[in-house]
Amino acid sequence: MRLTRTLAACTVLALATACGGSSSPGKGGGSSGGAFTPPKLSAPKALGETEGAVNLIAWAGYAEDGSNDKSVDWVTPFEKETGCQVNTKVAGTSDEMVSLMKTGQYDAVSASGDASLRLIASGDAAPVNTGLVPNYKDVFASLKMQKWNSVNGVAYGVPHGRGANLLMYRTDKVSPAPTSWSAVFDKASPYKGHVTAYDSAIYLADAALYLMKTKPELGIKDPYALDQKQFDASVALLKEQNANVGEYWSDYLKEISSFKSGDSVIGTSWQVIANLAKAEKAPVEAVLPSEGSTGWSDTWMVSAKAQHPNCAYKWLDWIVSPKVNAQVAEWFGEAPANEKSCALTSDKNHCTVFHAADEPYWKQVHFWNTPIPQCLDGRTDVRCVPYAKWVQAWTEIKG
Structure with a gap:
């Protein structure tokens, strides 16, 4: 298994581009209410x-x-079947993906939710005609037409897979077993110096989610749509938490090592990391806390400047085909997007472990999205804090 993902801060310039456009209410599906109006681009017929x-x-x-x-290897069979030679640029961050897409040298990208709206708003990603992606019909309905992969009822990509950000803890060090994110946000935590948190500005959404459940007077409805007062409260909580954090992580191998050594005993993690840590004899468990969690749902998007659009569409269909999507999900460590993939995983428990078809589970997960001035929760009477400000705040939080 190979797994790597880091989310670095986005640049102010990138966000200024991404957050352009006028306000327009969303229409249908899970498409974002109060969303911006993207540049007028069309999908192929x-x-x-x-x-x-x-x-x-x-x-x-x-x-x-x-x-x-x-x-x-699912690339070589694709090349043989379609005649499309695959050239892959591996990106380490969402910011890198956004920058690379702006060059016009790439045809498609596997964008996470903190990049997808930027690509849509800047005109770097084109609408996708899902009718030209036959396997799209078998993608879990709850992944289609969501706030991070559609705008105003228009699809901008094909869902790839999903995962939740969980609370992992050492069973021999943490007692009683935690059921709430209060275990990492309580300033009087008995685990001071041994708490770990995800190293990215998007982690502000974790604090916002906790406040959404514990301080309803703040009126938070969407952890990615924060007005100034809500944002300030989230920043204050993370600054308070900073005193208890021993390490911020972005490298999954380092997190596993830290939990094995006992330097970290509790903090944010992913199911795949918990599985790997257990395989290395670390006494850990991971839970979805009572408040729910944040998470990711990646989307394959097509460049508005694609030089090979037909091959790009062939790839989108290939990567979400049942067999291939099963292979990717197992290799990377996530829930597949295609519901037929669960019957094709080599580990017959994979979809159970990763909650692939457990819709009540996913209803508790707030997937990463790009905060923009037009509040993603539909409010039109206030402006929300854009991601550029999240990045600035994250630098201050870590000190």
Whole structure:
């Protein structure tokens, strides 16, 4: 298994571009209310001849060609079937993906929710005609037309997979077993110096989610749509938490090592990290706390400047086909997007462990989204704090 994902801060310039456009209410599906109006771009009505190549930007583990593990290869079969030679640029952060897409040299990208709205608003990602992606019909309905992959009822990509940010703890050090995020946000935590948190400005949403459940007077409805008062409260909570944090993590291997050594005993994590830590004999468990959690749902998006759009569409259909999506989900460590994939995983318990079809579970997960001035919760009487300000605040929080 290979897994890597880091979310670095976005630049002010990138956010200024992403947050442009006028306010317009969302229509239908899960499309964001109070959303911006993207540049007028159209999706193809039909596909033509494939161009012989496709240039991808992807998270490590999303486009395996056998070079990391000879037994893990879904790129070569794609190339043989379509005649599209795959050229993959592995990106380490969402910011890098946004910057690379602006060059116009890439055809498609596996964007996380903290990048997708930026790409849509800046005109770097085009609407997607899902009718030209046959396997889209088998994608879990709860992943389609959501706030991070559609605007005003228009789809801008194909869902790839999803995962939740969980609370992991050492069973021999933490007692009683935690059921709430208060275990990491309580300033009087008995685990001072041994708390860990995800190293990204998007972690502000975790604090906002906790306040949404514990301080309803703040009126938070969406942890990615914070007015100034709500934002300030979230920042204050994380500054308070900073005194108890021993380490902020972005490298999953370092988090596993930290939990094994006991330097970290409680903090944010992913199911796959908990599984790997257990495999290395670390006494850990991971839970979805009572308040719910944040999480990620990645989307394959097509560049508005794609030089190989037909091959790009072939790739979108391939990556969410039942067999391939099962392979990706197992290799990366996430829940597949295609509901038919669960019958095809080599580990027959994979979809159970990762809650692939457990919709009540996912209703508790608030997937990453890009905070913009037009409040994503539909409010039009206030402006929300854009992600550029989240980045500035995150630097102050960490000190």
